[in-house]
Amino acid sequence: MTVPDFLAVRDLTCGYAAPVLEDLNFQIGQGALVGIIGPNASGKTTLLKTLCGLLRPRSGLVLLEGQILHNLKPAIRSRQVAVVGQGVRIAFAFSVAEVVMMGRHPYIPRMGSPSSQDWEKVEWAMEVTGISHLAHRPVSNLSGGEQQRVFIARALAQEPELLLLDEPTSFLDIGHQVEILDLLKQLNRRQQIAVVMAIHDLNLAAQYCDRLLLVHENRVFAWGTVDEVITLDNIREVYGQPVLIERHPVYRCPQVVLLSRLSPLFDRAKKVHIVAGGGMGSDILLNLGRCGHRVSTGVLNRGDGDWQTAQDLQLEIVDVPPFTPVSPESCRINLEMMLRSDAVILASVPFGPANLPNLKTLLAAVEREIPVIVVEQEPIANRDYTGGAATRMYRKLVGSSLAVVQEPEEIMQVLG
Amino acid sequence: MIEIVFFKRHALWLLTVALLLLVLLAAAIGSVYISPLRVLEILLHRLPEFSAQMVPDWPESYETIILLIRLPRVVLALVVGSALALAGTIFQGLFKNPMADPHIIGASAGAGLGAAIAISLGLSVSWKGLGAVPLLASAGAFLAVILVYRLARSRGVVPIPNLLLAGLALNSLLSALISLLIYFGQDQMHTIVFWLMGGLSGRYWNYVFYTLPYLLAGLAVAVYYARDLNLMLLGEETAHNLGVEVEKVKAVLLLVASVLTGAAVAASGMIGFVGLIVPHVARILVGPDHRLLVPVSILSGAILLLGADILARTVLAPVELPLGVVTALFGAPFFIMLLRRTGSHFTEAGD
Numbered sequence: 001m002t003v004p005d006f007l008a009v010r011d012l013t014c015g016y017a018a019p020v021l022e023d024l025n026f027q028i029g030q031g032a033l034v035g036i037i038g039p040n041a042s043g044k045t046t047l048l049k050t051l052c053g054l055l056r057p058r059s060g061l062v063l064l065e066g067q068i069l070h071n072l073k074p075a076i077r078s079r080q081v082a083v084v085g086q087g088v089r090i091a092f093a094f095s096v097a098e099v100v101m102m103g104r105h106p107y108i109p110r111m112g113s114p115s116s117q118d119w120e121k122v123e124w125a126m127e128v129t130g131i132s133h134l135a136h137r138p139v140s141n142l143s144g145g146e147q148q149r150v151f152i153a154r155a156l157a158q159e160p161e162l163l164l165l166d167e168p169t170s171f172l173d174i175g176h177q178v179e180i181l182d183l184l185k186q187l188n189r190r191q192q193i194a195v196v197m198a199i200h201d202l203n204l205a206a207q208y209c210d211r212l213l214l215v216h217e218n219r220v221f222a223w224g225t226v227d228e229v230i231t232l233d234n235i236r237e238v239y240g241q242p243v244l245i246e247r248h249p250v251y252r253c254p255q256v257v258l259l260s261r262l263s264p265l266f267d268r269a270k271k272v273h274i275v276a277g278g279g280m281g282s283d284i285l286l287n288l289g290r291c292g293h294r295v296s297t298g299v300l301n302r303g304d305g306d307w308q309t310a311q312d313l314q315l316e317i318v319d320v321p322p323f324t325p326v327s328p329e330s331c332r333i334n335l336e337m338m339l340r341s342d343a344v345i346l347a348s349v350p351f352g353p354a355n356l357p358n359l360k361t362l363l364a365a366v367e368r369e370i371p372v373i374v375v376e377q378e379p380i381a382n383r384d385y386t387g388g389a390a391t392r393m394y395r396k397l398v399g400s401s402l403a404v405v406q407e408p409e410e411i412m413q414v415l416g
Numbered sequence: 417m418i419e420i421v422f423f424k425r426h427a428l429w430l431l432t433v434a435l436l437l438l439v440l441l442a443a444a445i446g447s448v449y450i451s452p453l454r455v456l457e458i459l460l461h462r463l464p465e466f467s468a469q470m471v472p473d474w475p476e477s478y479e480t481i482i483l484l485i486r487l488p489r490v491v492l493a494l495v496v497g498s499a500l501a502l503a504g505t506i507f508q509g510l511f512k513n514p515m516a517d518p519h520i521i522g523a524s525a526g527a528g529l530g531a532a533i534a535i536s537l538g539l540s541v542s543w544k545g546l547g548a549v550p551l552l553a554s555a556g557a558f559l560a561v562i563l564v565y566r567l568a569r570s571r572g573v574v575p576i577p578n579l580l581l582a583g584l585a586l587n588s589l590l591s592a593l594i595s596l597l598i599y600f601g602q603d604q605m606h607t608i609v610f611w612l613m614g615g616l617s618g619r620y621w622n623y624v625f626y627t628l629p630y631l632l633a634g635l636a637v638a639v640y641y642a643r644d645l646n647l648m649l650l651g652e653e654t655a656h657n658l659g660v661e662v663e664k665v666k667a668v669l670l671l672v673a674s675v676l677t678g679a680a681v682a683a684s685g686m687i688g689f690v691g692l693i694v695p696h697v698a699r700i701l702v703g704p705d706h707r708l709l710v711p712v713s714i715l716s717g718a719i720l721l722l723g724a725d726i727l728a729r730t731v732l733a734p735v736e737l738p739l740g741v742v743t744a745l746f747g748a749p750f751f752i753m754l755l756r757r758t759g760s761h762f763t764e765a766g767d
Contacts, residue, residue: 054656078659085653092649092704102647106659111640158658 005063006030006194007051007162012060014043014050019058021047022218028211030161031192033185035199035209037229039239042215044198045086045166051196052083052164064162078106082155086166086198089147090139096150097135100125103157125156129183145176152183156191163187165197169204177201181208202256206230207248214238230254232314244290247312259292269293270342270415275358279305281347284375284408288345289313291412296341298334299326299358306347325354331361338365343402345373345411350383351390359393371402373414424702431715435494438719442493442726443486447734450478458482488621492683493725494718495624496616497690499631499680501717502638504691505698505710506673509645510666511565511574514754517692518677521564521579522586523557524688527674527681529590529597530556532608534682536601547626554630554678560586561674614685614740616725623683630679635714637672641665642706649704687740689747690717696754 005027012024020043028034036044049055051062053069062069064080072080082103090099103125104118114122126132129149134142139150148168155163168184169177185208188195199205205212205226212229214222216238222229232245235256242259272288274281274297281297282305288295298318300307310317318334320327326334338344344365351359366372374397384390398404403414423430440452443459450458458479460466472479500518507516507523518524530552567582568574598608638645644665647655656662680687694717695709702708721739724746728737 049653052657054653074656074659074661078657081657083654083657085651085657088651088654090650094646094649094704098705099650102650102658105643105647108643110643154658 006032006065007196008061008063009051010061010063012050012062013058014046014055014060015058016046016055020218021215021220024060024220026213026220026223028194028196030194031188032194032196033188033208033210034194034196034213035205035211036196036213036215037199037202037205038215038221040200043218044200044215047215048083048164048166048196048198051162052081053077075106078158080160081162081164082158082160084148084151084155084163084165084168086170088151093138093140095136096126096131096139096142096153097122099139099150100153100157103154106158121157121159122153125153128156128187129153144171145173145179148172148176148180149183152180152187156187160193162194162196165195167198167200169199169201177204184208202230202235203248206253206255207251226253230256242292245312245314257290259290271296271340272415273297273338273341273344274347275344275349275362276300276306276310276347277304277349277355277358280349280377281306282309284345284347284411285309285313285315287408287412289315293415296337298337299330299355299361301354323354326357328357331357334358335361335364338362338370339368341370343371343373343415346375346397347408348375348377348383350385351394352385356386356390356393359390359397362397363393366397366400372397372400373411374398374401374404375408375411376404376406377408424708427702427708427712428715431712431719435715435719435722438722438726439490439494442490442722443482445726445730446481446486448478448481450474450482454478455482459487484620488624489616489619489725490722491624492616492619492627493722495627495631496680496684496687497694497717497719497721498714499627499634499676499717500687500690500721501694501698501713502631502634502710503673503676503680504717505695505706505713506638506645506669506676507561507691508695509649509706510669510673511568511579512649512651513574513576513579514696515576515579515692515751516574517689518557518673518680519686519688520587520692520751521583522560522590523564523674523677524681524686525587525590525594526560527553527557527678528612528686529594530554530678531682532594532597532601532612535608535611536597536604538604550626550630550679550682552678553682554675557677557681558671558674560590561670565670611685613738614687614743615728615736615738616684617736619683627679627683630675634672634676635710637668638706638710641669642710645669645706646704685740687721687743689743689751690721692754693747693750694720 006029008027009024013019013022015021036047038044050057056070069077100122101114104114104121108114108118126135129152131146131149131153134146139147168180172180181204184195187193209226211224212226213220214229214234221238222234230245235243242261244257244259245254246257248255269292271294274284274295276285276297277300285295285297285306286309296316297306297310300317300319301322302319303322307317307319318330318337320330344362346362362372380391380394405411405414440455443455444450444452454474458474461470461472503518507518507521508514531549534549534552564582564586568578570578598605644660647658647660652662695713698709698712698716702712724742725739728739728742731737
């Protein structure tokens with residue numbers, strides 16, 4: 001059903017007098033929904049203008065179904081590629097139906113009139129985009145969201161296989177943003193129209209797109225699935241902005257949370273290792289991560305609640321398979337991590353034979369003068385499933401720890 | 417609102433009827449008054465279908481007055497008015513700018529310079545030389561338009577202030593060059609000055625024959641590209657994405673509008689504001705669709721210029737006012753009004 005190289009970009013360098021983007025190589029399958037992201041002035045619009053044939057490449061090729069896009073006749077090209085520009089306003093008193101009919105231009109012979117098929121397509125495009133009731137209203141009187149729908153309808157009337165959009169949601173409020181993106185997603189899925197859009201809202205891009213192209217400093221910085229592109233390192237490096245990557249609570253896609261650069265925490269960001277397990281460490285992982293500390297955790301069983309949280313936060317994790325004891329190898333890595341940390345935190349974890357080695361590792365770290373903060377929400381006796389071995393080691397650890405706190409919130413004060 | 421819908425539906429035949437009535441009136445008025453009905457009889461008598469059934473009961477001199485003196489002037493007014501209005505419609509559509517008028521942007525002055533050069537070279541003296549005047553005038557207009565477009569264009573659009581300033585600068589330069597020609601071309605001074613003021617007096621059928629082909633060619637091209645012109649109103653990039661060969665259409669239409677201006681200026685001198693007022697009012701009446709706007713502008717331009725010529729002939733009769741003065745007296749206040757309320761229904765698209 002899908003052609004993997006429906007749109008292929010080969011060694012493309014695009015720009016005006018000076019190149020804006022260089023050496024682009026990527027291909028898009030039929031029916032893909034691709035977002036182009038990147039900082040302002042990174043060349044997103046230039047790339048779109050090149051993909052729609054408006055701008056000739058400085059070098060390289062754009063292939064649409066194997067044909068060189070820039071060599072297609074305008075009438076042929078505009079039956080395959082449709083564009084919705086950025087912030088276009090129509091100041092003329094054309095009616096909605098007239099503007100949508102303009103999308104049929106490549107199909108109507110010169111000096112000819114629209115056929116009944118053209119009218120059907122126009123009515124269909126207006127229906128799909130939900131603007132049939134506006135058909136006879138002048139476009140110039142519509143709101144931004146309504147105008148955007150009209151432009152999408154006009155693009156649909158072209159019956160394109162590829163739809164390019166430049167910031168389709170800018171200047172719209174959140175309700176209209178979601179409306180437009182839902183519409184695009186539906187069109188993409190039901191009509192098998194490949195959609196490529198420049199979009200500056202990273203969270204909407206992550207939520208709606210299948211693949212993302214991150215452009216930065218005249219290059220493709222990252223190209224891949226949403227999870228491959230929206231990573232802590234990519235976003236921090238490209239945008240130079242302290243962020244957190246969390247999971248969308250419903251759709252599980254990555255979401256970027258912005259942090260203020262004024263926060264004093266960033267000057268005091270610490271490397272913190274957390275011994276967690278059984279879900280008792282999730283709050284601590286989240287809190288420390290949100291404050292900008294560089295957090296690692298281990299040893300955890302894969303699938304553990306804390307492991308999932310750490311995974312979502314893209315933290316450094318030492319893990320072992322589910323329901324298996326902590327191995328000597330993982331203990332060694334865990335100790336290394338602790339030794340590289342400014343502080344180690346022991347969450348209020350229940351101990352059994354499987355995770356008892358974590359306590360041993362903690363004691364080894366204390367001996368090497370790594371400060372340890374112990375969180376005790378529950379007395380150790382209530383969570384010792386080792387028959388006393390854990391309690392003994394725990395008491396020894398508490399004796400040489402930096403602090404024992406009752407609630408995870410207090411950690412922040414101890415860490416300063 | 418209802419009147420506008422009504423007008424939109426019936427614009428073409430309403431304007432045609434108005435035009436025909438005005439033609440009869442224009443032919444009737446003059447030093448000798450001949451009633452419009454009589455004019456109609458004289459005209460119909462020339463048609464083979466009617467001549468057999470009609471017995472002329474009018475002096476023969478009437479026939480001479482109508483057919484050889486008044487009618488060519490009337491028809492030339494129609495041709496020039498149509499040409500200027502069509503040129504204005506094309507300029508406004510291409511520049512997406514309501515202030516684009518052949519006179520304001522310097523196309524008329526360019527045509528004026530071209531024609532003045534032709535006249536001072538003595539090309540107008542021979543009967544056949546008349547063809548050279550519109551040709552050089554068209555070339556002058558085209559060069560002026562290209563220059564003004566280059567000067568005023570900024571980021572893909574032609575903003576109103578840029579266009580007005582570029583037009584102003586170019587108009588000053590071209591007027592200076594025309595003055596220079598008049599100053600040094602002693603022999604032709606009177607011809608050039610008199611012709612520059614803009615008017616239709618003393619124009620006979622030969623002027624019509626040399627101007628009409630330009631109008632018809634321009635009309636054909638404008639109708640051919642009417643839909644492309646509509647798409648251009650949405651911005652050049654949008655037009656490109658909808659399959660319009662933007663650069664080609666732009667070049668062809670700028671050339672056509674320049675040729676129309678050149679032909680009009682060659683025939684009647686500098687007549688301003690027709691190309692400004694007509695497309696603007698027509699757009700209010702029938703909307704922005706060029707498939708209707710182009711014919712409506714042509715009919716309206718013909719009506720406006722014929723009406724202005726009737727005024728020029730009658731207000732101070734027997735003294736005749738220069739036609740360019742009459743259109744300026746109406747056009748300048750309209751231009752000022754437009755400047756004050758720009759943005760209400762014809763603002764720039766893009767950016």
